[in-house]
Amino acid sequence: MDASESASLTSLTAPPDPIGIVAGWGSFPLEVARDLRDTGHRVIIAALRDHADPALQQYASDMQWFGVLKLGRQIRYFQRHGVRSVILAGKVFKHRILYHGMGWMGHMPDWTCVQAFREHFISRTKDGRDDSLLTAIVAAFENKNMRVVPITQCGPRLLAETGCLTHRRPSSAQMRDIAFGWQIARQMGRLDIGQSITVKDQMVLGVEAIEGTDALIDRTGQLCPRGRFTLVKVAKPQQDMRFDVPTIGVRTVEQMRRAGGTVIAIEAGRTIFVEREETLRLAQRAGIAIVALRQAGMHLLCDRWSLPLAGPQDHAAESTSTASHPAPPIAPSADAASGQPLRDRHQRAA
Amino acid sequence: MDASESASLTSLTAPPDPIGIVAGWGSFPLEVARDLRDTGHRVIIAALRDHADPALQQYASDMQWFGVLKLGRQIRYFQRHGVRSVILAGKVFKHRILYHGMGWMGHMPDWTCVQAFREHFISRTKDGRDDSLLTAIVAAFENKNMRVVPITQCGPRLLAETGCLTHRRPSSAQMRDIAFGWQIARQMGRLDIGQSITVKDQMVLGVEAIEGTDALIDRTGQLCPRGRFTLVKVAKPQQDMRFDVPTIGVRTVEQMRRAGGTVIAIEAGRTIFVEREETLRLAQRAGIAIVALRQAGMHLLCDRWSLPLAGPQDHAAESTSTASHPAPPIAPSADAASGQPLRDRHQRAA
Numbered sequence: 135m136d137a138s139e140s141a142s143l144t145s146l147t148a149p150p151d152p153i154g155i156v157a158g159w160g161s162f163p164l165e166v167a168r169d170l171r172d173t174g175h176r177v178i179i180a181a182l183r184d185h186a187d188p189a190l191q192q193y194a195s196d197m198q199w200f201g202v203l204k205l206g207r208q209i210r211y212f213q214r215h216g217v218r219s220v221i222l223a224g225k226v227f228k229h230r231i232l233y234h235g236m237g238w239m240g241h242m243p244d245w246t247c248v249q250a251f252r253e254h255f256i257s258r259t260k261d262g263r264d265d266s267l268l269t270a271i272v273a274a275f276e277n278k279n280m281r282v283v284p285i286t287q288c289g290p291r292l293l294a295e296t297g298c299l300t301h302r303r304p305s306s307a308q309m310r311d312i313a314f315g316w317q318i319a320r321q322m323g324r325l326d327i328g329q330s331i332t333v334k335d336q337m338v339l340g341v342e343a344i345e346g347t348d349a350l351i352d353r354t355g356q357l358c359p360r361g362r363f364t365l366v367k368v369a370k371p372q373q374d375m376r377f378d379v380p381t382i383g384v385r386t387v388e389q390m391r392r393a394g395g396t397v398i399a400i401e402a403g404r405t406i407f408v409e410r411e412e413t414l415r416l417a418q419r420a421g422i423a424i425v426a427l428r429q430a431g432m433h434l435l436c437d438r439w440s441l442p443l444a445g446p447q448d449h450a451a452e453s454t455s456t457a458s459h460p461a462p463p464i465a466p467s468a469d470a471a472s473g474q475p476l477r478d479r480h481q482r483a484a
Numbered sequence: 485m486d487a488s489e490s491a492s493l494t495s496l497t498a499p500p501d502p503i504g505i506v507a508g509w510g511s512f513p514l515e516v517a518r519d520l521r522d523t524g525h526r527v528i529i530a531a532l533r534d535h536a537d538p539a540l541q542q543y544a545s546d547m548q549w550f551g552v553l554k555l556g557r558q559i560r561y562f563q564r565h566g567v568r569s570v571i572l573a574g575k576v577f578k579h580r581i582l583y584h585g586m587g588w589m590g591h592m593p594d595w596t597c598v599q600a601f602r603e604h605f606i607s608r609t610k611d612g613r614d615d616s617l618l619t620a621i622v623a624a625f626e627n628k629n630m631r632v633v634p635i636t637q638c639g640p641r642l643l644a645e646t647g648c649l650t651h652r653r654p655s656s657a658q659m660r661d662i663a664f665g666w667q668i669a670r671q672m673g674r675l676d677i678g679q680s681i682t683v684k685d686q687m688v689l690g691v692e693a694i695e696g697t698d699a700l701i702d703r704t705g706q707l708c709p710r711g712r713f714t715l716v717k718v719a720k721p722q723q724d725m726r727f728d729v730p731t732i733g734v735r736t737v738e739q740m741r742r743a744g745g746t747v748i749a750i751e752a753g754r755t756i757f758v759e760r761e762e763t764l765r766l767a768q769r770a771g772i773a774i775v776a777l778r779q780a781g782m783h784l785l786c787d788r789w790s791l792p793l794a795g796p797q798d799h800a801a802e803s804t805s806t807a808s809h810p811a812p813p814i815a816p817s818a819d820a821a822s823g824q825p826l827r828d829r830h831q832r833a834a
Binding site (some may be wrong): 228229232233255260261262263314316318321322325327330331334335336338339340341342343344345349353357360385394 | 708
């Protein structure tokens with residue numbers, strides 16, 4: 135954590151400073167907003183049309199709806215409310231904006247937005263990867279003296295902790311699939327393509343790009359009607375905790391249940407676990423195991439089964455993660471049904 | 485090319501020696517069989533049930549149907565016909581075998597097959613990636629003194645040559661997408677996940693794993709209904725030309741047309757181009773550009789647009805390719821409609 139981040143942390147802990155949320159799709163913005171309100175902050179929400187949940191209203195001191203590409207209007211709205219710290223929460227579906235209907239021109243970007251993305255979509259000197267686009271958004275806020283705050287600083291309770299979070303634990307073969315898939319998912323992340331892959335029997339069944347994790351799970355269910363596959367969802371090695379942090383929740387478990395998947399492996403400390411209680415309850419009922427592991431422990435898991443490490447590796451400290459102490463991987467249980475949850479505290483109210 | 489490969493080349497050029505083909509899905513086995521028959525070989529075909537095309541019969545001196553997992557029977561069949569050189573041609577859908585119905589046990593592998601894959605599916609000390617599985621098959625043939633021959637030695641005419649193969653040429657923006665996508669597709673290949681990706685505006689739309697290229701194109705069409713995307717299909721850096729060589733043909737172009745894709749980029753010298761004449765005719769009619777490039781020329785293309793190279797690169801010689809001389813990349817035409825085909829000889833009868 136550098137000095138500037140500490141500064142924003144200080145400003146976050148001082149109650150009178152309002153926090154802005156740019157709210158995209160899913161329940162993550164809801165949890166962030168509730169969390170902030172519960173800790174005494176005034177929450178100013180720029181809700182993205184066709185993406186955000188209207189239920190956000192209940193946690194907001196003020197809320198207004200914006201087109202996704204009205205970046206200048208969002209910034210001016212926050213300025214009017216004295217917002218200095220902004221959180222980007224929830225997925226934005228870029229293919230819906232770019233390739234449906236009239237494309238991004240159909241969404242009528244405002245001038246600030248055109249300027250921010252000029253190099254991506256007009257002069258084409260920059261590519262269209264998530265990191266590239268989001269960096270442009272962060273720069274637009276910074277130009278107006280607003281700081282985009284990493285999620286680790288405002289909702290650490292939302293991040294998954296290391297351990298097996300369900301009663302059901304992965305079998306030995308499934309742990310091997312996790313270790314195998316983890317290496318590959320991380321490579322995908324390094325290339326900034328997607329965050330998730332599905333694996334069975336040390337075989338990659340599917341890889342996520344812009345279609346999203348739900349579509350990946352659905353497709354895997356069709357390719358593998360006998361189910362019992364594993365979803366591995368990890369942060370990018372270069373993950374910037376200010377945006378695009380991997381998230382799981384009720385929807386992930388429901389999709390997995392429908393598709394016949396049995397294990398969800400996520401990266402501890404760098405994955406947002408929304409609707410935790412309800413998600414775990416659903417997983418228990420569906421017999422799905424959820425485990426949160428750390429990159430730092432992964433080579434132990436690979437050593438255990440003499441798994442080759444796929445591609446170039448980095449075991450370097452996860453510089454963008456706030457919780458950087460390595461934790462040992464979970465030992466698999468021979469009998470998948472017998473295990474007890476390692477950490478009951480995961481099942482407390484979020 | 486090492487000494488043993490030269491030896492097999494010699495044996496291939498001696499007409500009386502019969503060639504065995506293990507024929508999987510698609511029209512590639514048909515072309516190989518016709519090619520071999522036309523050059524005076526006796527062709528002995530082990531046709532894989534639920535995969536191979538019955539039309540193979542017309543080119544075969546002898547043909548018999550086998551379950552995919554009857555490896556021992558296939559070997560004994562070839563032995564009875566005096567086959568010393570075997571070609572593996574055409575895709576085998578491993579998910580159909582492994583995950584549908586009763587799985588691979590339902591296919592009743594014979595003893596040779598069980599032995600060959602023991603480490604993959606019983607002791608689980610090896611993974612289920614294509615290279616890993618195919619190496620086991622090659623070893624089973626070699627145990628019986630049969631050589632698995634790289635496709636470059638029996639059907640070099642089937643490999644795509646460098647150049648723009650259609651009248652329609654990619655626009656400048658599309659060439660940039662090719663260069664961008666190429667780097668990423670190559671990384672996927674390195675990890676032995678899949679061979680194809682779809683790209684638009686320097687954005688990865690989809691990545692292929694076990695679902696196959698057709699399903700990838702189809703999905704991309706849904707994600708991007710406005711179409712005009714590029715398919716990049718490259719060989720693996722570690723491509724073994726004995727198996728799993730990337731292939732395009734009529735089906736690829738038809739899928740692209742339906743999905744609204746406009747450019748197909750393949751790797752020259754390492755991609756099999758089946759039904760060439762008919763494929764090019766279809767592509768012309770659909771306004772789809774087909775270009776074949778070489779890895780060796782790719783950095784020039786990246787330099788041209790100051791594209792970052794994604795991930796670790798190798799510009800090393802393509803050791804498994806038989807045609808290793810580098811060729812310059814194609815210059816894009818500003819007006820996509822004006823270009824003439826670079827090499828008319830591509831349009832001769834295959």
